[in-house]
Amino acid sequence: MEIRARAPGKIILSGEHAVVHGATAVAASIDLYTHVLIRSSTSSGTDDGLLELQLKDLGLVFSWPVQRIKETLPELGTALSPSSTSFLPESMKSIATLVEEQNIPEAKIGLFGGVSAFLLLYTSIQGFKPATVVISSDLPMGSGLGSSAAFCVALSAALLAYSGAVRLDVNNYGWLTLAELELELVNKWAFVGEKIIHGKPSGIDNTVSTFGNMIMFRLGELTRIKSNMPLRMLITNTKVGRNTKALVAGVSERASRHPDAMAAVFSAVDSISKELSTIIQSPASDELSITENEDKLEELLEMNQGLLQSMGVSHSSIEAVIRTTLKYKLASKLTGAGGGGCVLTLLPALLADAVVDKVIAELESCGFQCLITAIGALQFSVLSRMASDGKQFPPLRQEKQPGLEHLMDPTPQATSHEYRPSNKLKGKVALVTGGDSGIGRAVCHCFAMEGASVAFTYVKSQEDKDAEDTMQSPKPMTPKSPLCIAADVGYDENCKRVVDEVVKAYGCIDILVNNAAVQYKSDSVEDISPQQLENVFRTNIFSYFYFVRHALKHMKEGSIIINTTSVNAYKGHPTLLDYTATKGAIVAFTRGLALQLVKRGIRVNGVAPGPVWTPLIPASFSEEDVARFGSSVPMGRAGQPIEIAPCYVFLASSDSSYITGQVLHPNGGVIVNG
Numbered sequence: 001m002e003i004r005a006r007a008p009g010k011i012i013l014s015g016e017h018a019v020v021h022g023a024t025a026v027a028a029s030i031d032l033y034t035h036v037l038i039r040s041s042t043s044s045g046t047d048d049g050l051l052e053l054q055l056k057d058l059g060l061v062f063s064w065p066v067q068r069i070k071e072t073l074p075e076l077g078t079a080l081s082p083s084s085t086s087f088l089p090e091s092m093k094s095i096a097t098l099v100e101e102q103n104i105p106e107a108k109i110g111l112f113g114g115v116s117a118f119l120l121l122y123t124s125i126q127g128f129k130p131a132t133v134v135i136s137s138d139l140p141m142g143s144g145l146g147s148s149a150a151f152c153v154a155l156s157a158a159l160l161a162y163s164g165a166v167r168l169d170v171n172n173y174g175w176l177t178l179a180e181l182e183l184e185l186v187n188k189w190a191f192v193g194e195k196i197i198h199g200k201p202s203g204i205d206n207t208v209s210t211f212g213n214m215i216m217f218r219l220g221e222l223t224r225i226k227s228n229m230p231l232r233m234l235i236t237n238t239k240v241g242r243n244t245k246a247l248v249a250g251v252s253e254r255a256s257r258h259p260d261a262m263a264a265v266f267s268a269v270d271s272i273s274k275e276l277s278t279i280i281q282s283p284a285s286d287e288l289s290i291t292e293n294e295d296k297l298e299e300l301l302e303m304n305q306g307l308l309q310s311m312g313v314s315h316s317s318i319e320a321v322i323r324t325t326l327k328y329k330l331a332s333k334l335t336g337a338g339g340g341g342c343v344l345t346l347l348p349a350l351l352a353d354a355v356v357d358k359v360i361a362e363l364e365s366c367g368f369q370c371l372i373t374a375i376g377a378l379q380f381s382v383l384s385r386m387a388s389d390g391k392q393f394p395p396l397r398q399e400k401q402p403g404l405e406h407l408m409d410p411t412p413q414a415t416s417h418e419y420r421p422s423n424k425l426k427g428k429v430a431l432v433t434g435g436d437s438g439i440g441r442a443v444c445h446c447f448a449m450e451g452a453s454v455a456f457t458y459v460k461s462q463e464d465k466d467a468e469d470t471m472q473s474p475k476p477m478t479p480k481s482p483l484c485i486a487a488d489v490g491y492d493e494n495c496k497r498v499v500d501e502v503v504k505a506y507g508c509i510d511i512l513v514n515n516a517a518v519q520y521k522s523d524s525v526e527d528i529s530p531q532q533l534e535n536v537f538r539t540n541i542f543s544y545f546y547f548v549r550h551a552l553k554h555m556k557e558g559s560i561i562i563n564t565t566s567v568n569a570y571k572g573h574p575t576l577l578d579y580t581a582t583k584g585a586i587v588a589f590t591r592g593l594a595l596q597l598v599k600r601g602i603r604v605n606g607v608a609p610g611p612v613w614t615p616l617i618p619a620s621f622s623e624e625d626v627a628r629f630g631s632s633v634p635m636g637r638a639g640q641p642i643e644i645a646p647c648y649v650f651l652a653s654s655d656s657s658y659i660t661g662q663v664l665h666p667n668g669g670v671i672v673n674g
């Protein structure tokens with residue numbers, strides 16, 4: 001069996017440190033996650049009797065014979081209640097011995113707390129059973145974005161599900177959010193882990209990571225809040241390492257030296273958090289009221305920063321960021337424990353993109369790392385169970401085209417925490433047809449991560465929810481919000497309108513990805529009606545001509561066209577004749593167009609995916625076909641959209657500068673002569 005869980009990181013808008021001393025704080029989850037996978041030993045090939053912890057981002061593996069853990073920690077191993085933390089002092093000594101035996105490299109000694117928390121949570125919840133636990137994270141560790149809390153929450157959720165304490169629906173293979181009571185249990189265990197890493201945490205980090213969205217937090221109690229105004233934040237990582245445990249202890253020592261003065265500081269922070277939460281929840285529908293609210297928020301952020309400075313947790317790197325953003329009249333404060341780590345800057349709704357670009361460029365030139373996050377979206381901790389009965393996917397059928405991604409189970413993977421963007425498409429403008437779901441969505445996501453401004457088309461009133469979901473994709477490096485345009489792309493005038501809208505918004509098109517497609521299964525050529533034939537050809541190949549025709553006027557030398565074809569163009573498909581014919585035409589179109597445009601310095605290439613889990617599949621095939629989908633390729637499984645999208649990134653970037661008129665074949669190992 002395999003269980004996966006993920007939990008988001010967080011930013012604290014106001015109240016860090018003071019919250020440990022009873023003040024109110026406001027925090028929001030962000031769309032960067034820590035992922036945990038637990039695999040029983042038999043399916044992983046791990047030697048029986050070992051508990052293995054793999055920290056993938058760091059390339060570190062720790063392992064213990066379970067017998068050794070049992071001898072060292074005999075008092076654990078039975079499911080304890082998270083409230084029975086009385087075992088901590090003696091058990092902590094034994095845990096420290098087990099961790100010391102692993103010889104953590106000196107440079108990574110900060111992991112001592114994380115590995116100790118792992119051992120305590122694992123043995124308390126799961127007992128002495130061998131397993132492999134794999135951890136990976138989008139979050140920079142120890143920089144104020146709640147990496148330790150996300151680690152503890154995802155680990156607790158996965159362990160509780162693995163041990164059966166949190167029940168998973170056996171019919172459900174996708175990501176699941178948990179019921180309120182289960183979330184509370186996850187949160188309690190995560191707090192146990194946080195105490196090991198942080199010493200005396202307030203509990204705000206694990207609570208916001210567990211419950212998601214935005215919360216107001218005081219003395220262990222959370223109140224969920226919802227922002228009524230857009231809140232766009234720039235997060236700047238100073239990359240200066242620090243230790244939350246030591247910083248929290250430092251503030252407590254200052255408080256015991258100057259109890260009255262520090263009580264006044266904490267009380268001022270409490271007022272700031274309360275006012276901040278009132279402002280963001282107050283109705284602000286027009287530009288004027290939003291601006292007024294933003295002005296007040298900026299003042300509150302500055303005041304909170306001043307108070308954090310007086311607690312002794314600022315740092316010269318934090319002040320350097322604050323000075324830089326102030327040049328652009330933007331207010332900033334540290335977030336998390338401070339002493340380095342991350343700084344938050346409010347980006348007002350009306351702030352020009354050019355100014356944002358300039359601030360980021362200046363901060364990055366100082367060696368800092370920037371990302372933009374919209375907060376207040378739904379980022380819960382979630383769990384998933386992996387199929388273990390030999391089926392590729394649970395039987396599932398959608399009756400209509402276009403297929404809808406939000407109805408799919410499991411949800412196709414359009415993103416991967418393992419994908420590492422590196423600004424390959426910085427400043428480029430990309431138009432992706434059919435970008436609301438499937439491969440198109442994954443391409444939009446990866447392009448945005450690589451720094452491109454992305455526009456995509458979708459089918460109005462049928463794919464609105466999918467389009468909305470694509471708009472919500474993480475966009476850490478995107479300078480502009482994605483633009484989504486409804487269009488039936490089978491008609492020339494619609495394609496012209498889309499191109500005009502993109503050019504009006506972004507000024508040009510650097511990358512055109514022709515991708516929109518429909519497919520209908522027909523057992524015989526005689527069953528393909530003229531209307532179906534026309535619809536399939538219009539959507540799948542006419543649109544490619546139309547888009548190229550109109551986009552070319554706005555494409556400079558160095559621009560790129562990428563066409564989506566299919567493995568079926570090369571090997572044929574008996575029941576997708578019309579679809580396969582359009583895909584064959586796309587290969588020929590790609591080759592001819594590449595030759596035609598070579599003189600203009602525009603490269604044209606194609607991608608021919610094999611079986612990929614996209615909404616076209618349940619919308620085109622029977623339940624039995626869906627359950628077997630992908631099993632016939634050499635790799636024996638269907639691909640996920642995120643396994644295809646990097647081909648588009650490669651073809652769109654200058655890494656492929658000597659390639660034109662060619663087709664890439666992400667297809668699970670099918671050999672084609674193409």
Ligand SMILES: Nc1ncnc2c1ncn2[C@@H]1O[C@H](COP(=O)(O)OP(=O)(O)OP(=O)(O)O)[C@@H](O)[C@H]1O
Nearest residue numbers: 110111114142143144145146147148151244336337
């Ligand atoms: N992915 C991970 N794998 C193992 N340990 C982790 C992981 N993420 C966090 N930790 C543990 O948490 C520690 C970092 O916690 P710390 O509180 O210093 O930073 P943070 O949680 O990112 O910041 P803040 O508490 O200010 O939000 C690491 O040193 C490690 O012990």
Ligand SMILES: C[C@@](O)(CCO)CC(=O)[O-]
Nearest residue numbers: 016017201202203336337
């Ligand atoms: C510094 C602190 O207030 C927040 C760390 O993200 C500590 C805590 O609340 O546990």
